[in-house]
Amino acid sequence: MSGRRTVYEIYWEILVYCKTPRGFTAIINRCDLNSKTGQDYLEFLVSRGYLETLAEGEKTLYHATPKAAEYTALFSSLYQKLFDSTPGFRL
Amino acid sequence: MKPALSQFQKEIRHFSLVVSTNLIIGTIAIAAGILYIIAAILGLTTSLVSPEFRILAGVIAMVCFGLGVSVLHFTLGISRGIRTIKKKLDAEGPAITDDRITCLIVEMIACYRDIRRTLGTIILIGPLCGLCIFVLGIMAGLEAFTLTHGGISFTLNNRITILAQALTLAIVVSSLLASHYVTKFAIAWNQRIAEIETSECALKKTLGLEDP
Numbered sequence: 120m121s122g123r124r125t126v127y128e129i130y131w132e133i134l135v136y137c138k139t140p141r142g143f144t145a146i147i148n149r150c151d152l153n154s155k156t157g158q159d160y161l162e163f164l165v166s167r168g169y170l171e172t173l174a175e176g177e178k179t180l181y182h183a184t185p186k187a188a189e190y191t192a193l194f195s196s197l198y199q200k201l202f203d204s205t206p207g208f209r210l
Numbered sequence: 211m212k213p214a215l216s217q218f219q220k221e222i223r224h225f226s227l228v229v230s231t232n233l234i235i236g237t238i239a240i241a242a243g244i245l246y247i248i249a250a251i252l253g254l255t256t257s258l259v260s261p262e263f264r265i266l267a268g269v270i271a272m273v274c275f276g277l278g279v280s281v282l283h284f285t286l287g288i289s290r291g292i293r294t295i296k297k298k299l300d301a302e303g304p305a306i307t308d309d310r311i312t313c314l315i316v317e318m319i320a321c322y323r324d325i326r327r328t329l330g331t332i333i334l335i336g337p338l339c340g341l342c343i344f345v346l347g348i349m350a351g352l353e354a355f356t357l358t359h360g361g362i363s364f365t366l367n368n369r370i371t372i373l374a375q376a377l378t379l380a381i382v383v384s385s386l387l388a389s390h391y392v393t394k395f396a397i398a399w400n401q402r403i404a405e406i407e408t409s410e411c412a413l414k415k416t417l418g419l420e421d422p
Contacts, residue, residue, distance in 0.1 A: 202217040
């Protein structure tokens with residue numbers, strides 16, 4: 120996904136994508152991030168306990184922890200709620 | 211179907227329709243502009259009553275052409291993102307997951323942030339474009355035109371021209387309607403962006419990023 124996103128949207132995207140363990144390159148490609156910012160986001164999520172690292176041979180995989188579910192659920196409910204209260208758009 | 215998904219689908223579908231209308235108006239403006247530039251400057255039309263009128267029609271035709279190119283250019287820029295989201299949304303079956311719905315909503319919000327300024331331009335130039343087409347239609351249909359102290363009198367040449375002018379009037383109305391719906395869309399999405407900014411506090415709190 121590209122376009123202007125907030126950090127919270129990027130965190131959500133990473134956490135949802137990492138529901139199954141993913142490598143660094145796959146994450147930055149999927150979330151359209153550069154290596155530097157991608158590394159910063161992943162380090163933040165790991166430090167807060169939203170992601171855990173798994174070693175697979177020489178590769179490091181990132182996996183969302185159960186704690187991440189709280190954030191992704193809240194995010195989803197907030198974003199989907201936007202379509203409950205806003206005035207309709209009809210032709 | 212989830213209410214959020216149904217509303218989201220409806221909005222994307224309607225907005226795509228409005229974008230398509232703008233594309234058609236832009237294309238017609240370009241075609242009309244070229245046609246009238248050739249007709250007015252080279253004097254190929256007999257309907258224009260005087261050389262001054264031909265020059266005026268030529269100038270309006272150039273403006274119309276320019277506006278048409280702008281409308282087409284800006285609308286194409288907008289439509290790329292919207293069409294991609296619409297395609298993804300249409301490809302999803304009824305078993306679409308919550309995460310996927312949110313993902314498409316986030317994508318749409320990111321897209322809206324990119325096109326926000328362009329929408330403002332389109333709201334302005336779309337109706338101007340329609341108006342130019344209408345004025346050109348009127349000018350091409352004039353058989354006689356008199357400007358006196360008492361007022362303006364003009365004669366339109368035949369029924370076919372009047373029909374053509376009704377068509378240009380329909381284009382003006384379409385461009386005004388398109389602009390109106392783009393405005394409604396922009397208002398709704400601006401409200402959503404504002405709501406997101408408010409709800410960021412809750413997300414910040416969950417992530418433990420609250421200010422001390």
